[in-house]
Amino acid sequence: MAIELGTTGVDGLRGVAAVLGGWQADGAPLQLHPGDLGWFWRFGARATVEAVRTWSRDGRILAVGLLDGRRLLRLATAPEARRDEELARRLAADAGDPARGVLPGGGVSVEAPAGSLIRELLSADGWRAGEPWTALHRDLTDPVPPPGARIEVVGPEQAHVRSAVQRAAFDGSTFTDERWHTMAAGPLYDAARCLVAHDDRGLAVAAVTVWSAGPGRPGLIEPMGVHGDHRGHGYGRAITVAAAAALRSLGSSSAIVATPSSHSGAVATYRSAGFTPRPELADLCRDA
Known part of the structure; x- marks a missing residue:
């Protein structure tokens, strides 16, 4: 079954956060955390709902995105889907085409976990590396x-x-x-x-x-x-x-x-x- 891009309501955000929480593990690459959604909530329920995207297959969420400031898409993927080609190609297409309604035209950025296939696809499509970040543990x-x-x-x-x-x-x-x-x-x-x-x-x-x-x-x-x-x-x-x-x-x-x-x-x-x-x-x- 194809990858489906979706949104969620206020009631569903707790479930999305629970999914994100389940993907966090010691030693795993740093990626979008349920706390990022919690901190974004300072802007209100409606703004948070409008900023969250999910990508699912067969009803199972495989990736979650947060539009942080509209021009930055912060992504997390299920650990077993980090190299999933179908998912990565759908993520890259949705991030790269303003007509899909995820990111606007002009200058935009994608934050994705280390080792994820989407990073390789975007790089091959001409996306460049931005400012380096240091993760600490x-x-x-x-x-x-x-x-x-x-x-x-x-x-x-x-x-x-x-x-x-x-x-x-x-x-x-x-x-x-x-x-x-x-x-x-x-x-x-x-x-x-x-x-x-x-x-x-x-x-x-x-x-x-x-x-x-x-x-x-x-x-x-x-x-x-x-x-x-x-x-x-x-x-x-x-x-x-x-x-x-x-x-x-x-x-x-x-x-x-x-x-x-x-x-x-x-x-x-x-x-x-x-x-x-x-x-x-x-x-x-x-x-x-």
Whole structure:
């Protein structure tokens, strides 16, 4: 039976996230994680539904895509379908032809797991490598040491603190109190935690959100940031260590994160928190 491109409703997103969670495994290539859908939910249910695509055969989902910003398609595939030729050709065709309604014309990018056949097909069709990213991993078998800073778990009453640190950590961030509440009310936040680190004066200096994919599977850090006025004092390491501990408490087997390789300070922070870098991977880009 042919590969079918589909969408889902709000009620179906929890099922799509469960499928994505089942594809996460220690040692597997980094790919779209259910936490990516959970973080995107800050834009609301309708926006998330409109951004998610599925590719299925015989009613079974083989690939999931998230249109992150309309011009970036982030993909995950079932492990056994990573080299499936029929799937890869359908994915490449849907990504490459604006008439199919997945990606628009003009400059676009596709993020796909290492070793997937779609990467080879797009490269053969003239897509070029974009900015390199570094994926990092930390095993959570053993207990995580204390973070070295006061850590607060964010609830509705602290949403304004969490959103303020996010905006202070990332230039151009549009994260607001309302968006935190929207994200936290979504169906995927049950498996998530937001944390804020405070300095010795009680000021909020760093924040993180972590997402479980279920017990025994890698959990995701997305995002982590340090307030621009408080960098260089170890707060990035502290909040990252706290993030690892939070994921371990949720049953995660490991913690994973990805950052542009050009952000050498971020890579160094994750390494200082016990994360090990994996080989770089770049999105595939089409200029026109």
